[in-house]
Amino acid sequence: MKNKGFTTRLVHADRLLNNPQYGAVHQATSNSVLFEFSEAQDIVDVFQGKKLGHVYGRSSSGSTAALQNILNHLEGGIGAVTFATGMAAISSLMMSLFKAGDHIIVSHFLFGNTRSFTETMELLGIELTFVDVTDVQNVKKAYKANTKAVYLETIANPVTQVADLRAIGQYCQEQNALFIVDSTMTPPNMFDAKSVLASLTVSSLTKYMSGHGNVLGGSVVDTGLYDWSTFDNILDIYRGTDPSLWGLTQIRKRGLRDMGATLSPEAAHDISIGLETLVLRTNKMNDNALRIANYLQNHEKVAAVYYPGLANHPQHYLAREYFQGYGGILSFDLLDDIDPIAFLNALKLVICATHLGDTRTLALPVASTIYYESTAKQREEMGVSDNMIRMSIGIEDNDDLVADFENAFAQF
Template sequence: MSNKGFTTRLVHADRHLNKPEHGAVHQSTNNSVLFEYEDVHELIDVFQGKKAGHVYSRSSSSSAAALQNIINELEQGIAALTFATGMAAISSALLSLLKTGDHIIASQYLFGNTRSFIETLKALGIEVSLVDVTEAKAVEDAVKPRTRMVFTETIANPVTQIADLTGIGMVCEKHNLLYVLDNTMTPAYLFSAKSVGASLVVQSLTKYIAGHGNVLGGALIDTGLFNWQDFPNIVSTYQVSDIAQWGITQIKKRGLRDIGATLAPESAASISVGLETLALRMERSCSNALKLATYLHSHPAVKQVYYPGLADHPQHCRARELFKAYGAILSIDVNPDVDCHALLNALELVITATHLGDTRTLALPVASTIFFENGPEERQRMGIGDTMIRISVGIEDIDDIISDFDNAFSMVS
């Protein structure tokens, strides 16, 4: 199937990669918590990692494994893990791999919940430098002797700053740093994280991968580019015969198993089905986003539009080089005489909600909701103003989306 198109491979991935029983085209949902072994020695071998298999569904199940195979294929990795949420994937990975005294470099534009988790790491004695990741030099200047990793997102939410992904990859390779990249905003159809040297890819499956606002999930993929012998925090227990599996083994044991944020079998099955239409949904959402951004850019009530597809975006050229399309998230600052809350209340088609990556267009006031805990100074550093509205563009007919905004602006002007 490797010579087939993206959607063709996705639609047939389950039956080709996982070979479901009885000719089914989808892997069956397996709700069993436990797994029987007639020979106790076989159970022991699975427990000790000498043989593949499932022993307890908190750690693994056939349902999760089936989705992991598909996600891993998408990101061209060597192994993948699924979690209950995207934040579970991030927290499990970082808590599994870091220890007191370590130093990491992270984007100063991190999404609010991820930024909150960074504060948890600091409380555990892990030093964090928040830098402007749009410049690789800022990342390199922050490197210290105990630096273990760089963590960034591809496109920042909500101001859409685009990290110097290629340059950061070069910095990580030069200094033997783990390059952890959150690819939620630009899933595999839009961008290959492996192409810029990412070591670990994390993503919220809840968003574009599943796509329909009906299931939570997260994933972590090891691209196989990092030499785990260069990472000092892998404990001897997880230094298995295949060096390439050291990292994913430790994350699976200390993160997924011990923290316990397991993806439910029903959720895995739902995500697999939603995933089949990823390319179709992304094409429509990204096309709609560019048209909506262009409309808003010329609207007299809008002070500024933040969208990588616009020529005046600071990283427009970078986005054009890296991504197949410019994504489906944009933000706007309205003029001071426009009440952003009244504008949101005047929308009828667009839903006021905190989710993104849905088939429906969603919008919310950023400063008073998802970034409220960050405080005004931190928001200013991230480029978030008090009147900013984030818009996650869906797959509706674009004329209807624009008409809804047009009517709403008329009501509040």
């Protein structure tokens, strides 16, 4: 499938990569927790990593392995690990690779739950420095002798700041630091993580990858660009014959196996089905979002719009350089005299819900929901106002979305 177009490769990935039995075009769902070995030495070899195989459903199954093969193929990586949720992928990755005394440079525009998890990391002795990642100079100033990694999101949620990805990737390579990129907002048809020298990508498969609001999942993909033989946090037991696999092996063993956030076989199957329409969905979402952003930007009752596709967005040209399309997430500030709760109640087609990447258009008041636990100072640093509404634009007919807004605005 090497020379095929992205959508063609995606639609046929399960069939061609995983070779399902009986001529099926999808891998069968494997619900077995245990796996029989006719030769006892085989189970020993699989446990010790000398041979591939499944020993227990918490660690792996045919269903999760099939999805991992697809995700790795799309990213052009050397391997993938799937988890029960996106947060499980993030927390398992962090707890597997880092220890007390390590330092990580982190975007201060992080998604609310990720920001909350960083507080847990600090309690365990991992030192964090939060910086504005839209400029590589801020990362350079924060770098220390014990810095092990830089962690950021491609497009921030909800204010849509775009990280200085290629410059940060080059700097991490110079310093031999891990460059961990959360690409949830920019799936692989929109963004090539290897082009910015990312070491690992993490994604909430719940969002754009599955796309229908019906399944939870997360993933970590190793791009193959980092030399794990230089990473001193790899335990001796995971230093096998191939250093390129050390990182994923430790994440799989210490994160997935030990922490147990296993993706179910049914969820893996649902995600692989949702993936087949990824390009069609995101293309429509991108088109709709740009049109809605332009509509809102020109509306007299809107104070500001945050969307990378707008020419006045501070990182518009970075977004043009890195991404194929500008994504389906946008936020806007209403005028001070318009209550965001009342405005959301006036919308009838747009659904008030917390989620991203769904086929339906969703909206919520930001400060009082997903950033309620953040302090006023933290919200100010992230650019979150009290009147901000975040939207995840869906695939509806755009004229219907505009009409819904028109009817809502008319009430104020």
